[in-house]
Amino acid sequence: ARNLARARDLDPENWSVLSRMLPLLSRREYYKDAIYGYCRGAEPVRYVGRIMIYHDVLKRRGVEYSVPPFLDEDAPAG
Numbered sequence: 001a002r003n004l005a006r007a008r009d010l011d012p013e014n015w016s017v018l019s020r021m022l023p024l025l026s027r028r029e030y031y032k033d034a035i036y037g038y039c040r041g042a043e044p045v046r047y048v049g050r051i052m053i054y055h056d057v058l059k060r061r062g063v064e065y066s067v068p069p070f071l072d073e074d075a076p077a078g
Contacts, residue, residue, distance in 0.1 A: 001025060001041065003034070019045045 001021035002012035010017045022041030024030040031038045 001039075004030065015048070019048070 001018050001024075004021040004024060005012040005014075005017050010021075012018070022039070022045050025034055025039035025041040
């Protein structure tokens with residue numbers, strides 16, 4: 001999906017771009033040139049969408065939560 005985005009001069013780091021590219025990998029004209037071939041790209045798009053909805057629900061309810069250190073990008077390595 002990131003390679004497809006790059007080929008279209010789109011930002012491969014942007015989720016909204018990737019969410020449009022991932023479903024294309026279930027179509028032969030796109031997956032035939034992909035490194036790993038066929039992909040059920042709509043599934044991760046739905047999954048991440050559900051996570052984003054849940055995150056918004058938590059924020060609206062004022063639920064405090066913390067990211068485990070191994071998931072925190074700003075945490076020092078080690």
